Structure formats: C-alpha cells, structure tokens
Amino acid sequence: MARTKDPAVRALLLERAAHMLRTRAPVTLRTLVAGTGVSTMAVYTYFGGMDGLWRALRQEGFSRLTARLAAVDTTADAVRDLAALGAAYLVNAVEGPDLYRIMFDAGFDLEDPGAADETLHTLVRTVERATADGRFATGTDPLELATQSWAVGHGLASLVTSGPLPPAALGHGVPMLTALFTAAGDEPDRCRDSVAQGWAGLRAAAP
Amino acid sequence: MARTKDPAVRALLLERAAHMLRTRAPVTLRTLVAGTGVSTMAVYTYFGGMDGLWRALRQEGFSRLTARLAAVDTTADAVRDLAALGAAYLVNAVEGPDLYRIMFDAGFDLEDPGAADETLHTLVRTVERATADGRFATGTDPLELATQSWAVGHGLASLVTSGPLPPAALGHGVPMLTALFTAAGDEPDRCRDSVAQGWAGLRAAAP
DNA sequence: GCACTATACATAACACTGCTATGTATAGTG
DNA sequence: CACTATACATAGCAGTGTTATGTATAGTGC
Structure with missing residues (x-):
C-alpha cells in the first residue's frame, strides 16, 4: 500500500539516544539525527515526537x-x-x-x-x-x-x-x-x- | 555607588516559582516574570539565569x-x-x-x-x-x-x-x-x- | 548639595528548542 | 502497470534561555 517503516532506523535512534545520554551529550531533536543521514521527521514517524522518544527510552x-x-x-x-x-x-x-x-x-x-x-x-x-x-x-x-x-x-x-x-x-x-x-x-x-x-x-x- | 538589589524581588520570584511548580504550571523565564511587573532581566540580576533559579529553588x-x-x-x-x-x-x-x-x-x-x-x-x-x-x-x-x-x-x-x-x-x-x-x-x-x-x-x- | 558612576532594569535581537505544514519520492496493492 | 498511501526531506513557526544595548536611578566622593 505504501512505504513501510524500517525497524533498523528506530533501533538506531534509540541506541544513539542512549549513547548520547551515557556520554552526557545533550539529546535534542536535531543533535539526535545529526550525522545519521535521517531527517528530524524520522523521530516523528517512529516515536511521534520527543516525548515518545523519551517514553521509548524509559522502556529501553x-x-x-x-x-x-x-x-x-x-x-x-x-x-x-x-x-x-x-x-x-x-x-x-x-x-x-x-x-x-x-x-x-x-x-x-x-x-x-x-x-x-x-x-x-x-x-x-x-x-x-x-x-x-x-x-x-x-x-x-x-x-x-x-x-x-x-x-x-x-x-x-x-x-x-x-x-x-x-x-x-x-x-x-x-x-x-x-x-x-x-x-x-x-x-x-x-x-x-x-x-x-x-x-x-x-x-x-x-x- | 549605584542602585541596590531589592531582596523582596528575589523572594517574590522564588515564591512564585515554587507556587507554579506546585500547581504544575510550566516554569519558564517569561511565564515566571509575567504579571509580576519585573522584566526577564531580573532573573539574571538575582539568579544569574535559569540555572541559578533552579539552584536557588533546590536550596529552598x-x-x-x-x-x-x-x-x-x-x-x-x-x-x-x-x-x-x-x-x-x-x-x-x-x-x-x-x-x-x-x-x-x-x-x-x-x-x-x-x-x-x-x-x-x-x-x-x-x-x-x-x-x-x-x-x-x-x-x-x-x-x-x-x-x-x-x-x-x-x-x-x-x-x-x-x-x-x-x-x-x-x-x-x-x-x-x-x-x-x-x-x-x-x-x-x-x-x-x-x-x-x-x-x-x-x-x-x-x- | 552636586556631579559622577556603578548598578538595576527594560527592550530587542540572537541561537536554539520541539513541532507542523507542505512537497516529493517510493514501496506495496488492485 | 497505474494508483495510492506512506516514509521522509525542507522550511517555517512559536517558544525557550541568553545576551547586547540603552536608560534611569541610587549611592558616593567632593
């Protein structure tokens, strides 16, 4: 019907966020996606926003x-x-x-x-x-x-x-x-x- | 030598911040000073910034x-x-x-x-x-x-x-x-x- | 008493935040 | 193979904390 989400992207963002958290780097929408090639919108398609990312991170x-x-x-x-x-x-x-x-x-x-x-x-x-x-x-x-x-x-x-x-x-x-x-x-x-x-x-x- | 700080302003801001915290209102630089008559700069002269306000709030x-x-x-x-x-x-x-x-x-x-x-x-x-x-x-x-x-x-x-x-x-x-x-x-x-x-x-x- | 100056404070612009509207390319379906 | 729904990029928005600039005033030396 349409393009399908790539679970690898979700895992990558989550992993990167966890890493940035561990290295005490400020985790922001733009710093998170910087260098990954994906755009800021990815955070919205996969997590529905930053709040969703934090929730997923708590889950992690x-x-x-x-x-x-x-x-x-x-x-x-x-x-x-x-x-x-x-x-x-x-x-x-x-x-x-x-x-x-x-x-x-x-x-x-x-x-x-x-x-x-x-x-x-x-x-x-x-x-x-x-x-x-x-x-x-x-x-x-x-x-x-x-x-x-x-x-x-x-x-x-x-x-x-x-x-x-x-x-x-x-x-x-x-x-x-x-x-x-x-x-x-x-x-x-x-x-x-x-x-x-x-x-x-x-x-x-x-x- | 110059104008002197008014301790009442500091106490007022601290009290207001604590109240906003209690009522779960978002405590931001502008919402904090809104309605108090004082300007955003007051936060800087009394606390050196928002970080200083949070520190003072912890102290409180x-x-x-x-x-x-x-x-x-x-x-x-x-x-x-x-x-x-x-x-x-x-x-x-x-x-x-x-x-x-x-x-x-x-x-x-x-x-x-x-x-x-x-x-x-x-x-x-x-x-x-x-x-x-x-x-x-x-x-x-x-x-x-x-x-x-x-x-x-x-x-x-x-x-x-x-x-x-x-x-x-x-x-x-x-x-x-x-x-x-x-x-x-x-x-x-x-x-x-x-x-x-x-x-x-x-x-x-x-x- | 008065000029002088350091300080409190207001205004406005800055870089940044998360978010959303818009457009485009593409993967799946009939 | 045409069609469509979806992933995703781009750009602009309102909001954040911070800082540069200007002004008025309270305290101090004469």
Missing part, C-alpha cells in the same frame, strides 16, 4: 534492567538470590545513571506499563521461593517484602546517582537487606551469609 | 525540609523521634512532590552544599541520642544508620512521587525502619511501639 531502561535481573542465576539459596538481584539492580543503575534517572521521570508513563511490574515480579517470585524454603515466616506477604527491597535498592541507587552519597554507599545494601530479611523471619547469621554471598555475585550479574 | 527545598524536621518535637524516646523524623521527611516530599524531585536533579549542585548535610546531621544526632540511651548497640555507627534511614525515606518518597508506588506505600516505612532499628540492637517489641508512635506524630510534623 526497563528492558535492560529486566535483562540484568534475568541474568542473575538461581541457586538453592533463595535469600542469596534475592540479595544478588538487589546487587544487579544497583549495578544497572550506576552503569547507566542517566538512563536510570529517566526511568523515574515525567510521571512514569511508559509504553508498556507492565514493564515495571515485571521487574517487581522477579523479586516477588524469589521471596515466595524463600518463604517456601522456610527462610521467611509463613505469614510473609511476598509483594510487601519485594516492594520494600525495591525501595531500599532505589533509595540507594537514587541517592548515589544523584550525587548526595558516594558510590561506596551502595555497600549499605548489605546491612539493610539483612535487616529486612531478618525481620521477615530469617535466622540472623544464616541471613548475613546469604546476603554476603549474593552481594559477591555482583560482578556475575554483568552480561 | 532543603530549607523547607530542614524546617519540617526542626518542627518535630524531641521526646524522651529517641527511637520514636527517629521515626517521627522519617515521617516528617515523607510528608514534606508528598506535599511538594515537584520541589522534592528538583532537589535531587541536575547533579545535585546547591548554593550551599552544607544544606543536605544539615538534614542528615539531624538524623545523626538522634541516632547518637538513641545509642546513648542504650537503645542501639554501643558499636553502632551513627552516620551509617542515619544514612540508611535516609535511603529508606528517599526510596519510598521517590517511588511514590514518581508514580510506580501508590501513596499508601509510604506505610512501608514502619516495618522498614523497625527492621533497621531492631538490627541495630533495639528490643523488637519496644522498637515496634516507638516507631508506631513516631509515625503517628505524622500530622504534628506539619507546620
């Missing part, structure tokens, strides 16, 4: 985060895995601070609102596994504990990437998660070990 | 936060006070979400970098008091626990004001702080009581 951020969390391997120790997920979350944030910042900007409107839920769901499932293994009290609400773990991760990631806290502050994740999991019923010493192990698998989370 | 955000925390009354129960400070922090964030968001934007460059430290120091002093009262273990690092409490507060505040979590999620602050303080050595039941009491003084924190 969640996709990368999801991939990061999926790369964390599952072991017999669910509490360890939970800590490993937390560490992976922080690594993702500090490696792409600008992309991470954008993910939580502008009223949080995404192309696919389920993307954030999926991230949270990974945590929920791991909490359920830990509870099934008898690590947490039987009455534990998985969504509640997962949300609290997320808040801890986001709090640290945000304060570090924003500037007020130095990168070393990410280490607070260990005692904080340990406190959270212990309060949920895990045996203190064992919990400390599990969290420490999961935290050590911090490098393994990088693809 | 920290000032209001500091005032909020100072309004929290000190009781004999330091752990209760610590929870009350956390609640006040959250109230401040949800009552002025846009101002709060700005506080942690743009690389965190403030006019007075000590403003954030002062906020944190309020928490540090309260932790020290709780430790002196025998609530926390003697080896407790006040700055460490204060920072962790801040991370909890900021994590919740940020996720709620950004959208992913509903306002009701602020209630997670109770179990989270309880877990943190219990891990620091406080007796679980007593801690729960203290935190609940501090959290109840949530309305009292409003000036």
